[in-house]
Amino acid sequence: MTPQDIVVRAMTRSELDTALDWAAAEGWNPGLDDAESFYAVDPQGFFIAECAGEALGCVSAVAYDETFGYVGLFIVRPPFRRRGVGLRLLNVALARLQGRNVGLDAAIDMQRIYARYGFQFAHRDIRHQCVGGGVSPEGLTDLACVPFDDIMRYDAAVFPTSRAKFLSRWISQPRSVALAVAPHGRLAGYGVLRACREGYRIGPLFADDAQIASDLLQGLCARAPGARIFLDTPEANPAAIALTQRRNMTALFDTARMYVKGPPPGRIDRCYGIATFELG
Template identity: 25%
Template sequence: MPVHRIIRALSFRPALALTAMNSAQFPLHASDGPPAVRVMAQSDLPVALSLSEDVRWPHRPSDWKMLFQMGEGCVAEVGGAVVGVGMRWLWDERGASVGLLVVAPAFRERGIGSVLLEALCAGLDGRTVLLHAPGKLHRFYARMGFERIGEVHQYEGKALPAPLMALPEGCRLRPGGRNDLQLLVGMEQGARGVARPSLIQAWLRQSIGTVVLDHPDGPRGFAILRRFGRGAMVGPVVAPCAMSAKAMIAHLSGLVTGRVLRLDVHADGELEDWLGCLGLAHVADATVLARGTPASPTAPFLPFALADKALG
């Protein structure tokens, strides 16, 4: 039976100290009661992890913790037990992301996902909201005012020894680090149209390696390799062209040869055809959806790989 429920606006931040009820497990069988929606608390992270494991997401407890610390979320409860979760991240006054939306198998097809999405989007009318929908779920989001603007392809595999890659004339690679925070934030803002200092700062703390693409006329791009899931992940990747993106990705993949490596890349034939050289295979797709008008990239900065599929 579908759930029909009017969602009141949730006051996210003041309620983060709430204690979750039965947050370590959820019922095996659906009941007929409607869901109650409340703000997500840190004590809900174990059940969020369990729900994500059910759909074979690779997130570790530390991945959930970091994403929770950067954002805020809500949970759906039936009979006092958490049966669904979702999160959102507010970047600046213009942008937001919604993701990590997952519902327990026994409670799907009952409108709980719609209830959570409505709660997560409450109060975001002045912002452009982005999300990445796997498979055919983009039709579900379209009913909530989201429109398709692109596609993301997930690549994964055990990293092979990286080939040497040429750079555009005048460019060179150098190591990046925490002292480059503002520089990296500015380049990513040029590529995506929103400033995300909290994300870049968190990624630098988790970094296995960071590389900056320098040019006499100023920096042109960067890429971060961090620990994630079953291995490591490269992203974000910001560059002026596919040639530069390849050089940075090859450099970072060489740091984790033999380990599981993942990239979530914007659909790009030239870059994708080359990723097989690193031992990576195309394993999944996601539709990029937006509610509102996303900003266009500012030259020379173009986005090639996501920081994270949930965040964009």
């Protein structure tokens, strides 16, 4: 196989399921219902590489709007690595998002490669784990009781841009729990727990302060007693790291969050857990 033999094209919706199977094989532990939320954001933003009809790898290049995009789900199947497949996929992804600030979560040892494309290190994201259980604190409410416009406004103050298509599905997906803290009707934090290939993942976990984040985390953990629970925490928020330490969570691995145009605006101090490495 030569680089000229590699064809990159847009994925179908069913092929995204296959790509998430590849992600599971890599140990990324995707959610059982992630695909619907991912594909809804940007159906043209998912690509597969082929040679003679055989699937070689994939990448996502999701355009949230004209200013911000995200690269993820970047996988080359093991038999086809170091044969130019990854380079073709990355070039297609970056061409599609040209002109935007583009983010990604890179394996730590891949930072130099992404730096060649203009990506700059912003901070580490660290996957932590704990075991679910315990009693849910008082003061939590079902996120479905909060007006969606309020959720969007709160989320957009933390995430680099508005992501209504993603949120509308993410917070109501099957096999999930979404909780909020909203004293006197004002949203002060929310979190989502979703079923994954192994256990559950929490994300996003956004909150005004560490106490609200802790209450949301405990409330979500209480919904999955005895299960493994994972939280992807930005090191750039020291209060988030301190929260994982107070709960004796175990750090499993980390990634390098990188951006082409530097860290975008957003209340990183309110981010105690990102939604997903694949879409930010």
